[in-house]
Amino acid sequence: MRYNDIVIKASQAFVLILLLTACEKEVDIDYHEVDPLYVVEGAVTELRTTVHVSRTRSMNATDDTDDAVDNALVVVSTPDGKRDTATYGNRGNYVATTKGVAGQAYRLDVYVDGQQFTSTSVMQQKPVLNNFRMVWKEMFSTRILFGELLIQDFVGEENFYYVHVFRNGFSYRWTVFSDRGSAGKEIKQLFTCCTEDDIDDSDSTISDTDVIWEGDDITIEIRAIDRRSYDYLSSMQTMSSAGTNPIANFTGGCLGYFSAYSPTTYYYEFHKADVEEEDE
């Protein structure tokens, strides 16, 4: 949890406290239709280059419409000037053979319908996860389940990280953070899961997407990312409270971002008996 997040969450605490006595209901919104925009999500890893090209979806869409774009020309360029044209697979996915090397800058160009979208990214080192555990934290006589990560920061440079937690293969939690305040040291990150009561209550009324059940597979992907990727993801993380769009990562007017990284992946099977108590 970054200081920025804490500031935001603290300011929202009042709202949340007030909402404890509040009620909620669904409301109808007459969404304004806009022309679809192109969305590009590109990644260079030590294995290959993958790019997904799609269009924005209408807020009024009620079925899983095909947003994929299959007629784009996708080119990834390496620092030595080599241009690698990606091959189209399916559902808007393009793959190139270019493999990333830490410290090298890569450029992604996407040409579609007479438009060109360009972004660059510098490949980062593979991050180091020192430890992961699940922990109980008691709040107001309720035990809340937290995931705790300890990540070793690289010495001598400003670093940015992206962590994505999957539960049974589906996105569960994600965050981005920098090493400000912990440069060169071990960085602790926490993510909330659910309460012990939710896990014990087989008739739990809270959304199934929040509860971690006995035997669930937890996958944690950690990336060290460059500042441009961090700016994009960080602004995406806070956009819902601000009602603004993320900082543009591509030139040319498309949405999305491009990042070169080498992920570290950790697998964990959840068993309630393995959850540790908070350190006193």
Next chain:
Amino acid sequence: MSGGTVAVWSQQPTATDSTSIAREGQLKEVVVSAQGAQQRLSSVQIGAEQLQLKELRSAPSLFGEQDIMRQVQLLPGVKQESEASSGFQVRGGTSVQNQILYDEAPVYNAGHIGGLFSAFNAEALAAATLYKGMTPAMLGGASSAVLDLTARTGNRQQWHGLGSIGLLSAKGSLEGPIQRNKGAFLVCARRSYMDLFLKQTKDFRDNTMFFYDVNLKADYQLSDRDQLLLTFFTSRDRLALEDMVDMRWKNITATLRWVHQMGSSARSQTTLLHSTYKTDNGFDLMGLNFSYTGHIRHTGLHQDFMVQLGNHKLNAGLQSLLMRVKTAEWQQLALHEREERRAWDANVWLNDVIKMGSQWQLSAGLRLNVFSALGGAPYYDIDEDGTIIRLFKPKHSKLFKTYITPEPRLSLTYRPTATLSLKAGYSHTSQNIHALRNQSTSTPFDRYMLSSNLAKPERAHQLSAGFFAMTPTGSYDLSVEGYWRTISNVLDYRDGKNFGSAIELERLVLAGDGRSYGMEFCLRKNSGRLTGWIAYTLAWAQTRIDGVNQGRWYWAAVDRRHDIDIVAAYHLTKRWTLNATWIYYSGQAFTAPSAKYEIEDNWVYYYAERNGYRAPATHRLDVSATWTMVTPKTHTTREWAFGIYNLYNRKNPFLISFEDSEDGTQTTARQYSLFGLVPSVSFTVRF
């Protein structure tokens, strides 16, 4: 409407009532407010509202807490910031563009429980006037409205007091002579008591949640010509959740005033003032700890001269303030960042109220504001992305950047008949303290900064005109006012930034222009068993900032087209008074997505326009009944007040959030509402 403020609250006013001396400029408005219609027609200042403080006693209120700010929200041209806030918005301005003065001292974020109630104890107030951006030259420092509060003085002849207990808090006051007919004091205190009960429960015994406020005013007649007045006010809130969260904020103001009568037609008022607003917050979650603090401090001198020369009533003065603003100081692990700056804010003014025959009256004035950002702290230049490209470290004594703003003020009244007046005015105002909020409403977490080389003063121009009419007896009166307001250098967030993105606020925002216009109608019934008013406001407010919303004009977050406030009091019997308030607010502007897309297995919203959507309308009926019993033998008055907030349990919008299904096929918009039906009761004894 009945209700003289000084007369009522001093209980036994004297000819030398110090409140009237301290605010002679408003005295006529205060003491004649029992004939409010006459006052509204005859006062020269357009866009000024004198509040009827007496009505606060019986007006319906949330949890039974009497709140002057909630009454301000019911005036024409004034909008409630949100149901969770006692903040108010005037003529297209935001609540942080208002200035609240308490006996000359500015008060910032004066709210308890995160702004739910104002920190001003109604028992401590003598008079309150709201200037809706149209202000005489002696007032300044706000680009929107000025709420001028005058603290009540104690009784010089007799001892009086009260004790009161409600659902949330208990309060008491005591007043009496320091020396008979020479001086008096008044002290009022209020404290919430819910924490005393929380301590008894297993689940909440480790939590702390309280607020209190204390008001003190003392005056002393040094001679026939000299009087000394001391005002002190403090409010404090604390919310601590186990060992994880500890949030505190407080206000302190103090003024010492010397009033000197110079002959029969001139007077001098010299005031030393100090004001502090401070926040102090800490968080600790499983070893991840973070703290941050901020403050605003003002210290200075305010000098007024008032002279009556024939048909001219002159007011000249100066004010010199040293301002200190700590935008933020935060500490997380090894990270420690702090930004604090100082400024010198100097003002001189001259205002003349001229009577021209029996029908015309003119108030003309000029205020000159000289604001200097002082050295001793870092300043920056930034590029178009907000990145710092140059750092300045001016010496402590250096005037790093100075802005000079002449602010002309004009108000003209023409009264062709005894029951009709026409008014028009122009006002130019400026503001050098800028505030950024993370929510749509103010919270104790707002961040403030002074004008600098990058942040220019907000400058507002307002034109207003209207007519005022009343029946021959003053039983009814009608006012219609229109306004056009423009403002420059208003701030809004850059895309992707929020108020915690960096310690340097100037890097997070872009500056632009605003415009607002509207009409305000108010019909009042002032006498008889039934009194009250119907206010209707028709308003528009827009903002344009290069870099936001593609540089196009967009609806300001305060934009709301229709506001209706109906306020009624019915004196059923000698002992029973019934009150009701009904409000209707059309949809508030807010930002909603216009498309969605998938990034990193998450559905992300695309915002095509800022504040391009409208929330559902808000409406609510609040009622109260007050029983009053006077016992002549013991000179005591007992008072029971029963109230119901939101009588028909309307679920009004407070927050609207969006969430999507995993496959992006269904977006759900959820509206959160704060308060349903809330009953209240309070008991008060006065002696």
